[in-house]
Amino acid sequence: MSSLLLNERKDQVMIKTENSGSISCEKTSLAGSVSQRACVFCGSRVVLYPVADALHIVHGPIGCASFTWDIRGSLSSGPELHRLSFSTDLQEKDVIYGGEKKLESALEKLIAEHKPKAAFVFATCITGIIGDDIGAVCKKVSDKVGIQVIPVHSEGFKGTKKDGYKAACDALAKIVGTGDTSNVPKLSINILGEFNLAGEAWLIQNYYERMGIEVVSIMTGDGRVEKIAKSHGASLNVVQCSGSLTYLAKHMEKEYGIPHMRVSYFGIEDMSKALYDVADFFSDYPEVREKAEKVVSEEISKIMPEITKYRQALSGKRAAVYVGGAFKAFSLIKALRLIGMSVVVAGSQTGNKSDYEQLKMLCDPGCVILDDSNPLELSNFVIEKGADLFIGGVKERPIAYKIGIGFCDHNHERKIGLAGYEGMINFFKEVYSSVMSPVWKFVPRKFGTLREVI
Amino acid sequence: MIKTSESPDYVSTTNPCKVCAPLGVSLAIKGIESAMSIMHGSQGCATYIRRYMISHFKEPLDIASSSFSETSAIFGGKTNLMAAIENVNAKYEPKLIAVAATCLSETIGDDVKAYCAECSKESNTEIISITPPPFGGAHLDGFYAAVTSVLMGKSKSDKVRQKINIFPSIYSTADLRYMHQLVSSYFGEDYMLLPDYSQTLDGGIWGEYVPIAPGGTPLKKISSAHLAKTSIGFSPFLKDEINPGKTLESEFGVDFFGLRPPIGIRGCDDLTQLLCKKSGNKTNDYYLQERARLVDAYADCHKYTFGKRAVVYGDADFVAGIASFLDEVGITPVICACGTPFNEFEKYIDSCLEFTKPEIVRANVDFKTLDELLEGMDVDLLIGNSKGYRISRDRNIPLVRCGFPIHDRVGGPRFQHIGYGGTMNLLDHVTNTILTTKQNESPVGFSYQ
Ligand code: SF4
Numbered sequence: 001m002s003s004l005l006l007n008e009r010k011d012q013v014m015i016k017t018e019n020s021g022s023i024s025c026e027k028t029s030l031a032g033s034v035s036q037r038a039c040v041f042c043g044s045r046v047v048l049y050p051v052a053d054a055l056h057i058v059h060g061p062i063g064c065a066s067f068t069w070d071i072r073g074s075l076s077s078g079p080e081l082h083r084l085s086f087s088t089d090l091q092e093k094d095v096i097y098g099g100e101k102k103l104e105s106a107l108e109k110l111i112a113e114h115k116p117k118a119a120f121v122f123a124t125c126i127t128g129i130i131g132d133d134i135g136a137v138c139k140k141v142s143d144k145v146g147i148q149v150i151p152v153h154s155e156g157f158k159g160t161k162k163d164g165y166k167a168a169c170d171a172l173a174k175i176v177g178t179g180d181t182s183n184v185p186k187l188s189i190n191i192l193g194e195f196n197l198a199g200e201a202w203l204i205q206n207y208y209e210r211m212g213i214e215v216v217s218i219m220t221g222d223g224r225v226e227k228i229a230k231s232h233g234a235s236l237n238v239v240q241c242s243g244s245l246t247y248l249a250k251h252m253e254k255e256y257g258i259p260h261m262r263v264s265y266f267g268i269e270d271m272s273k274a275l276y277d278v279a280d281f282f283s284d285y286p287e288v289r290e291k292a293e294k295v296v297s298e299e300i301s302k303i304m305p306e307i308t309k310y311r312q313a314l315s316g317k318r319a320a321v322y323v324g325g326a327f328k329a330f331s332l333i334k335a336l337r338l339i340g341m342s343v344v345v346a347g348s349q350t351g352n353k354s355d356y357e358q359l360k361m362l363c364d365p366g367c368v369i370l371d372d373s374n375p376l377e378l379s380n381f382v383i384e385k386g387a388d389l390f391i392g393g394v395k396e397r398p399i400a401y402k403i404g405i406g407f408c409d410h411n412h413e414r415k416i417g418l419a420g421y422e423g424m425i426n427f428f429k430e431v432y433s434s435v436m437s438p439v440w441k442f443v444p445r446k447f448g449t450l451r452e453v454i
Numbered sequence: 455m456i457k458t459s460e461s462p463d464y465v466s467t468t469n470p471c472k473v474c475a476p477l478g479v480s481l482a483i484k485g486i487e488s489a490m491s492i493m494h495g496s497q498g499c500a501t502y503i504r505r506y507m508i509s510h511f512k513e514p515l516d517i518a519s520s521s522f523s524e525t526s527a528i529f530g531g532k533t534n535l536m537a538a539i540e541n542v543n544a545k546y547e548p549k550l551i552a553v554a555a556t557c558l559s560e561t562i563g564d565d566v567k568a569y570c571a572e573c574s575k576e577s578n579t580e581i582i583s584i585t586p587p588p589f590g591g592a593h594l595d596g597f598y599a600a601v602t603s604v605l606m607g608k609s610k611s612d613k614v615r616q617k618i619n620i621f622p623s624i625y626s627t628a629d630l631r632y633m634h635q636l637v638s639s640y641f642g643e644d645y646m647l648l649p650d651y652s653q654t655l656d657g658g659i660w661g662e663y664v665p666i667a668p669g670g671t672p673l674k675k676i677s678s679a680h681l682a683k684t685s686i687g688f689s690p691f692l693k694d695e696i697n698p699g700k701t702l703e704s705e706f707g708v709d710f711f712g713l714r715p716p717i718g719i720r721g722c723d724d725l726t727q728l729l730c731k732k733s734g735n736k737t738n739d740y741y742l743q744e745r746a747r748l749v750d751a752y753a754d755c756h757k758y759t760f761g762k763r764a765v766v767y768g769d770a771d772f773v774a775g776i777a778s779f780l781d782e783v784g785i786t787p788v789i790c791a792c793g794t795p796f797n798e799f800e801k802y803i804d805s806c807l808e809f810t811k812p813e814i815v816r817a818n819v820d821f822k823t824l825d826e827l828l829e830g831m832d833v834d835l836l837i838g839n840s841k842g843y844r845i846s847r848d849r850n851i852p853l854v855r856c857g858f859p860i861h862d863r864v865g866g867p868r869f870q871h872i873g874y875g876g877t878m879n880l881l882d883h884v885t886n887t888i889l890t891t892k893q894n895e896s897p898v899g900f901s902y903q
């Protein structure tokens with residue numbers, strides 16, 4: 001292990017044993033380490049992206065916008081303004097003379113053309129450096145056009161992706177509280193940190209509705225400005241995904257006294273818990289709990305036979321998991337256990353101390369735990385631990401394939417819904433088709449190269 | 455009057471038809487033996503570039519970053535760059551490190567060149583700085599800036615290793631393999647193809663993870679490039695300072711020929727002729743037959759292609775190449791559009807066409823503009839990268855996917871566009887797309903054509 005790891009990274013990797021200590025994390029990426037992380041801007045952009053009736057404009061040179069055009073699989077039931085990429089495409093002269101005028105004119109024209117319900121203006125590294133007063137431009141335009149024009153302070157270098165989540169939450173917080181809550185019932189929640197990839201949010205909303213609970217806003221899944229604006233009328237914030245929307249939940253707790261709870265919709269156990277916890281929150285209404293039990297038993301009985309089938313096929317296989325937020329890793333470990341698979345490598349880009357403590361408790365002895373890892377480390381541990389499957393994002397896919405093992409995408413670009421009960425089956429199906437595919441039998445590590453074969 | 459990002463009535467660049475220069479730099483560097491690139495700026499640029507290229511090549515693309523923090527953005531990124539170089543050296547053990555300036559480092563005025571020179575002194579690795587035009591420049595500029603900087607920055611040898619240098623554009627890995635075959639049929643081993651990511655970005659499965667993929671233009675050949683007799687390039691419109699062939703010509707007197715893209719019979723003939731002349735060898739039977747088959751295929755297909763109207767978009771030289779092929783089979787490239795500013799684009803496209811005339815030739819367009827241009831036009835085909843899919847879907851015009859990037863299909867990097875063989879692929883692809891539409895729309899649906 002020593003030769004593989006850069007000195008500065010040694011305490012960001014550990015192996016779970018009886019007495020392993022704690023891992024170091026929440027550091028900025030080491031220069032030259034080929035981190036799998038992106039930037040602050042990326043964090044903000046992915047969180048706000050699913051607000052479908054807002055205008056999202058990237059104030060910076062073209063790359064930042066090009067790379068984030070239509071990148072998430074977040075679905076909208078109506079407007080699709082979020083799927084267009086708008087950029088001020090800064091040129092050298094803008095960098096010299098400032099880009100405020102350009103931004104102002106772009107905003108005015110785009111708002112007139114697309115009639116969005118609000119506009120988000122993303123700062124990038126460059127606008128951070130040239131000192132454009134984005135806030136002032138937003139205010140000026142907002143006064144003129146009569147919708148909220150909100151600066152997102154997402155200068156790429158000002159921290160990590162997590163700081164981008166916070167900037168996005170700050171932006172959303174400006175919309176929250178501006179709407180009319182008079183028709184919001186008591187039995188109501190907001191869903192935070194759900195991005196409606198492949199329609200997942202709709203599935204979850206449906207479970208809650210069957211429990212008699214109204215979902216006021218999903219904020220960032222099939223998001224609408226109007227619903228976000230009145231979300232402070234809900235009784236509870238249900239937050240998924242460790243990092244991204246917690247700031248907003250905390251803000252709403254402080255500002256509007258709305259309590260929040262953390263849930264995960266991934267895996268049967270966690271999904272059911274997410275429903276029961278909400279039911280228990282509304283304990284004054286015992287019928288909610290009854291309905292929740294009904295939803296859970298109906299849904300589970302639908303998928304149980306299939307799960308048994310997958311367990312028979314996959315039991316004993318090993319997986320490596322490397323995801324953005326650590327919370328996702330917890331759910332994955334539990335879900336894989338359900339079909340008899342163990343996790344032998346687990347890591348995240350942005351986990352914090354308590355995340356890693358929990359991760360350590362959850363995983364099996366011998367599991368390698370990594371923070372902010374890179375291709376060289378990942379591939380090495382995956383081979384060493386004999387994993388049959390790698391679960392991660394697009395940047396991890398070629399690592400898995402190059403060393404000849406299956407891969408499942410668990411990132412925001414995927415097009416298959418993995419949340420909820422249906423999602424569980426989708427997930428197992430994908431795990432199954434990745435691990436059981438005959439193609440892996442032909443890779444050199446197993447089959448030999450042509451020279452070895454003939 | 456077209457609104458561009460420079461004009462006063464500019465609105466915004468909507469759905470861009472370009473990515474940024476550092477992406478081109480990293481692609482070019484991937485095509486050099488044992489080389490590694492560092493994006494000198496914030497972490498995001500490097501990671502985004504990797505993600506974008508991985509979706510096309512489906513291969514690992516390790517690109518390092520000097521990971522600017524707020525402090526480095528304010529006080530300069532020298533310390534970070536030094537650390538990045540040290541760490542890359544330790545883990546990847548490259549023979550060459552290319553450091554690309556990004557918008558950020560340029561804006562704060564970091565002297566990347568001086569930093570690299572300083573680091574080079576203490577390191578066994580050659581460190582070369584690349585400062586592509588950061589704003590306004592796009593991936594193609596970065597690509598050629600990298601090739602030119604490496605050529606000029608790399609130490610020189612006095613050993614002659616090749617007679618000819620070939621500078622391909624952003625071609626597919628299959629294109630590069632074809633180019634190897636073709637050129638070696640005239641020159642044996644006495645040529646250099648720079649860059650050459652045919653193996654580094656399209657290789658087999660490994661036994662274990664390899665820090666830097668095998669393959670790439672041999673460093674030794676790069677060191678001897680100035681001693682070659684001739685260079686050939688295919689993007690004649692490049693500014694001199696990022697034109698590798700021109701630069702070698704003016705600095706070292708290596709004759710440079712800027713050809714049109716080797717797509718279509720005329721483009722391929724130009725190249726073949728030049729290779730014959732410079733090598734003194736005859737074209738071998740394989741290519742004679744390949745060309746004969748291509749002309750035969752033109753005849754087989756002409757009824758389906760003649761009079762059709764196509765829209766071509768992408769990098770300027772790609773558009774010119776495709777348009778020139780379409781022209782040969784009687785398809786009018788009614789709109790030719792490239793995503794970056796290019797004053798003489800119309801003249802350039804014109805020089806490639808003989809039998810047809812485009813209605814609109816326009817540089818510096820985004821997909822929004824392209825979509826507006828299409829309004830009310832009668833068009834049979836779109837030809838270009840995956841990013842045109844939205845227009846294709848909205849307007850119900852079939853899309854022939856080729857070029858870079860192909861993000862929504864497999865095999866993009868394995869598609870051969872150039873040479874007689876590549877032109878044949880294009881012809882089949884285009885004709886079959888036309889036939890599919892015809893068959894789908896036919897009330898009868900014949901199974902013979
Ligand atoms: S800052 Fe420049 S180099 Fe970085 S992604 Fe944006 S356009 Fe590309």
Ligand code: SF4
Pocket residue numbers: 039040041042060063064123124125126154155156157496497498499500502558
């Ligand atoms: S320039 Fe900054 S904001 Fe844009 S992609 Fe690069 S790191 Fe992110």
